[in-house]
Amino acid sequence: MNQKTPLYQLLTAALFVCLLLSFSVTYVTNRWLHTDETLAEQCYDGSVLVGDTPVDSFNRSYYQNQSSLDFVRNFEYRLFGIVNHANVIVGKNDFLFQVKDEKNDYNYLKDYLGEHTFTPEESAAILGELQRRQQSYAERDCKYLLVILPNAQSVYGEYMPSYLGEISGNTRLAVLDRYLQENGFDSFINMTDVLRDFKDQSLPLYNNTENSLNALGHYYPYIMLCASFSDNAYDYEALISRGSLDFFQHYTVGRSLAKEAGLEQVLQNRTVSLSNDVRVDYRLLFNSGYVAKTVRNNDYGGVAASSVSSLLLQFSNNRDRLLSETFYSNTFDFVTYQPDLEDNAMVFERAEPSVVIQFIYENELSQLLPTK
Amino acid sequence: MQLTAPAFLLIFLPVSLLLTLPVPKKHRTKALAAISSLWYVLANRESPLGVAAVFLLLLFAYAMVLPRPEQMPRIRLFFGTVLPLSLLLAARLLAEYGNAAFRYPYGLTFVVLAAISATVDRVNGKCSAPRSFFEFAVYLLFFPLLFLGPLLHFRHFQERLDAAAPSLERFSIGVRLYMGGTVKYLAISAVLFRSLIQIITYSEGLHYLIALLLPLLAFGGFWFLLAGGTDISRGVAYMYGFAYPKSHRVGFLAREPFRLVFGAYHALYVYLKHYVLEPLARRCRGRLCRVLSLVLLLVLYALFFRTRPEALLFLLPLLLFLLPAALWPRLSRSPRAPFWTLIGVCGCVCLSPFLLAISIEEPLELLGLLGTLGDEVSIYQFHYVFSAVLNTRYLLISLLLAMIFLPMSYYRGALERRLRGGWLTAFRYVELGLLFGGFLLTLVYFLPQLPAYADVPYLNFYL
Numbered sequence: 001m002n003q004k005t006p007l008y009q010l011l012t013a014a015l016f017v018c019l020l021l022s023f024s025v026t027y028v029t030n031r032w033l034h035t036d037e038t039l040a041e042q043c044y045d046g047s048v049l050v051g052d053t054p055v056d057s058f059n060r061s062y063y064q065n066q067s068s069l070d071f072v073r074n075f076e077y078r079l080f081g082i083v084n085h086a087n088v089i090v091g092k093n094d095f096l097f098q099v100k101d102e103k104n105d106y107n108y109l110k111d112y113l114g115e116h117t118f119t120p121e122e123s124a125a126i127l128g129e130l131q132r133r134q135q136s137y138a139e140r141d142c143k144y145l146l147v148i149l150p151n152a153q154s155v156y157g158e159y160m161p162s163y164l165g166e167i168s169g170n171t172r173l174a175v176l177d178r179y180l181q182e183n184g185f186d187s188f189i190n191m192t193d194v195l196r197d198f199k200d201q202s203l204p205l206y207n208n209t210e211n212s213l214n215a216l217g218h219y220y221p222y223i224m225l226c227a228s229f230s231d232n233a234y235d236y237e238a239l240i241s242r243g244s245l246d247f248f249q250h251y252t253v254g255r256s257l258a259k260e261a262g263l264e265q266v267l268q269n270r271t272v273s274l275s276n277d278v279r280v281d282y283r284l285l286f287n288s289g290y291v292a293k294t295v296r297n298n299d300y301g302g303v304a305a306s307s308v309s310s311l312l313l314q315f316s317n318n319r320d321r322l323l324s325e326t327f328y329s330n331t332f333d334f335v336t337y338q339p340d341l342e343d344n345a346m347v348f349e350r351a352e353p354s355v356v357i358q359f360i361y362e363n364e365l366s367q368l369l370p371t372k
Numbered sequence: 373m374q375l376t377a378p379a380f381l382l383i384f385l386p387v388s389l390l391l392t393l394p395v396p397k398k399h400r401t402k403a404l405a406a407i408s409s410l411w412y413v414l415a416n417r418e419s420p421l422g423v424a425a426v427f428l429l430l431l432f433a434y435a436m437v438l439p440r441p442e443q444m445p446r447i448r449l450f451f452g453t454v455l456p457l458s459l460l461l462a463a464r465l466l467a468e469y470g471n472a473a474f475r476y477p478y479g480l481t482f483v484v485l486a487a488i489s490a491t492v493d494r495v496n497g498k499c500s501a502p503r504s505f506f507e508f509a510v511y512l513l514f515f516p517l518l519f520l521g522p523l524l525h526f527r528h529f530q531e532r533l534d535a536a537a538p539s540l541e542r543f544s545i546g547v548r549l550y551m552g553g554t555v556k557y558l559a560i561s562a563v564l565f566r567s568l569i570q571i572i573t574y575s576e577g578l579h580y581l582i583a584l585l586l587p588l589l590a591f592g593g594f595w596f597l598l599a600g601g602t603d604i605s606r607g608v609a610y611m612y613g614f615a616y617p618k619s620h621r622v623g624f625l626a627r628e629p630f631r632l633v634f635g636a637y638h639a640l641y642v643y644l645k646h647y648v649l650e651p652l653a654r655r656c657r658g659r660l661c662r663v664l665s666l667v668l669l670l671v672l673y674a675l676f677f678r679t680r681p682e683a684l685l686f687l688l689p690l691l692l693f694l695l696p697a698a699l700w701p702r703l704s705r706s707p708r709a710p711f712w713t714l715i716g717v718c719g720c721v722c723l724s725p726f727l728l729a730i731s732i733e734e735p736l737e738l739l740g741l742l743g744t745l746g747d748e749v750s751i752y753q754f755h756y757v758f759s760a761v762l763n764t765r766y767l768l769i770s771l772l773l774a775m776i777f778l779p780m781s782y783y784r785g786a787l788e789r790r791l792r793g794g795w796l797t798a799f800r801y802v803e804l805g806l807l808f809g810g811f812l813l814t815l816v817y818f819l820p821q822l823p824a825y826a827d828v829p830y831l832n833f834y835l
Contacts, residue, residue: 005797008544009541009543011804012804016551020382044820044821055373055379055414062379062820
């Protein structure tokens with residue numbers, strides 16, 4: 001090996017020792033301070049280091065160091081556009097998309113490519129189930145309507161990675177939509193075209209770090225629903241126009257997909273909310289924690305004159321209910337909110353609805369399959 | 373606690389250097405023995421039985437090398453080789469096929485090979501008895517040598533121990549080797565292996581493009597695993613004042629390109645040549661013997677990394693490739709320049725199926741995977757796998773870096789020969805800066821991502 005000068009050797013040794021000392025001091029200090037806030041729940045690869053020996057403890061302070069992991073994830077995301085998670089796809093415009101929904105046995109990616117459709121038997125089973133629900137509510141003098149909210153990838157297909165191409169025309173929802181229409185079932189509304197038509201370039205309709213509609217995203221299904229009702233179903237003047245609403249965008253901590261990928265501090269969610277000055281012409285009749293019912297006030301501050309508008313709205317989660325409440329409760333006389341899709345006799349009795357509307361996301365369509 | 377673990381780098385290494393370097397030479401062997409034993413216990417803290425077995429082996433091997441060569445040579449030769457090998461084989465087979473709760477004692481392979489080497493050399497009169505128990509303990513347990521280190525004869529180790537002299541020059545050499553080795557081991561090899569495992573895990577069928585990529589990843593991963601591991605081993609040894617020879621040589625490329633694959637871990641090749649092939653060659657000659665030697669060399673080389681006999685099936689391409697050189701030795705000597713590159717590349721390609729097989733937990737699963745080749749796999753899956761692999765861009769960057777690193781020694785040597793004076797100095801300082809930059813990047817960016825590679829033995833290699 002060629003001889004190196006003493007200065008070179010000294011510099012090498014000194015730099016190395018300084019480097020080691022700076023890291024040692026940092027991580028040993030973390031270990032002895034034993035502040036749990038500095039430790040992440042998992043290592044970068046999802047593993048968890050166990051053991052109580054000093055070596056295990058030091059390893060934890062290194063591999064599960066929150067700042068270190070945030071730096072790595074930030075660097076990866078910003079420089080390489082990747083996230084370290086098999087269930088999260090990085091899209092354009094800071095959008096994250098999910099790959100699999102284990103709970104509903106749904107594969108977003110395959111469905112996007114048209115490889116996850118319902119079989120004819122499944123479509124028939126869903127049709128049968130929806131007809132059963134319709135019949136069940138009809139026997140109680142109540143109409144039934146299913147509202148299908150598309151996934152973010154169906155509306156914002158242009159934000160999906162370009163190598164995936166355009167969304168297939170044979171997604172589960174598209175195939176089911178065609179099947180239901182061909183078989184004469186019209187008590188459903190597919191909101192995909194509505195949301196695509198009203199995509200606002202300045203304000204998104206979906207949360208970019210979660211497959212869920214934001215406040216603006218819930219407005220357009222509301223308008224579409226109102227348009228589908230007959231004229232005397234509600235007070236037309238109570239209909240909330242887009243121009244009367246003020247939405248604003250703010251940045252919050254990344255939501256479920258960002259959390260799953262460990263990016264909640266790195267990739268913020270563009271949250272679109274309704275401003276506080278929206279009118280509130282309704283009040284709560286009751287709120288049991290599970291179900292809530294609102295009543296719209298009339299012009300004189302009392303309860304509105306009786307009409308046919310009593311709705312039971314069933315959402316698959318409470319968050320969507322809270323975002324929708326302003327619209328429906330300000331428009332319809334009586335609105336009951338239920339945070340699941342169960343046909344609950346007690347809830348039905350208290351709601352006395354003339355229409356039951358079930359909101360379901362595209363990835364949850366398998367819940368329409370009858371349970372065996 | 374491998375030599376790439378943060379606990380080793382940030383705590384054990386500085387503390388052990390502080391404790392051993394100031395020790396006077398006459399007591400340094402004891403200090404090194406103590407430090408090595410401590411490291412071994414810490415590295416195998418989850419395998420107390422393994423630690424006990426290794427220390428018993430140390431005592432046993434010491435008992436084998438103490439007597440004079442003419443005392444019970446055959447008995448000592450027999451027990452001194454069979455018992456350690458049996459222990460190694462049992463541990464390896466338990467690790468591969470047994471209960472997942474079994475913890476293979478890290479470094480056992482090197483301890484056993486060193487013990488056998490010492491016994492055989494002592495019985496054959498090729499080395500003297502250890503001057504002390506501590507000297508022998510250092511020979512067996514000196515921790516840098518348990519991490520893809522050079523497999524030294526005991527007499528060579530004694531010479532190096534006598535010549536060991538901590539100095540600024542050796543420390544700086546050790547630092548540069550360690551840093552370069554860490555970059556190769558973690559930033560390149562571990563990333564390539566991780567990508568390979570993820571591609572295999574998430575593939576629902578083998579696309580042709582992926583089928584081309586996988587051998588490249590396997591070979592690249594292995595090459596830099598061995599290059600990095602041996603550099604780390606030598607680097608740490610240099611920091612303690614020991615100058616060990618290179619274990620990773622690509623010189624074969626020009627001289628004996630058919631043997632390039634063995635140059636990846638040259639120390640093992642020399643060990644097997646000395647203790648297996650040469651005794652065999654003394655007993656039989658001719659083409660049959662050369663073929664037998666080749667088969668034995670390949671089998672033992674393969675089993676060194678993983679004791680999975682079924683993986684030997686994937687060595688067939690390499691065996692067939694090397695067979696002509698074994699049958700007609702003239703073929704293998706000093707071919708012309710374009711040909712030796714071609715031969716070297718072909719050898720690497722032929723080795724890749726085996727490397728791919730041993731990268732997977734169950735090597736035979738590779739056959740199942742190959743069976744899905746082109747089996748109605750949509751083109752999107754190639755991209756999806758990349759997306760799922762999560763390493764698209766820096767996988768490509770890693771491959772690019774790997775291709776730059778491969779001939780790095782050659783370019784570096786060429787530049788150093790051509791540059792003079794100030795340019796040479798500037799080149800060295802720039803190189804040092806880049807090395808530190810790469811090492812720092814490895815510490816802050818790559819190492820936190822790779823607890824499964826930095827702290828425990830790679831994949832399933834029970835060494």
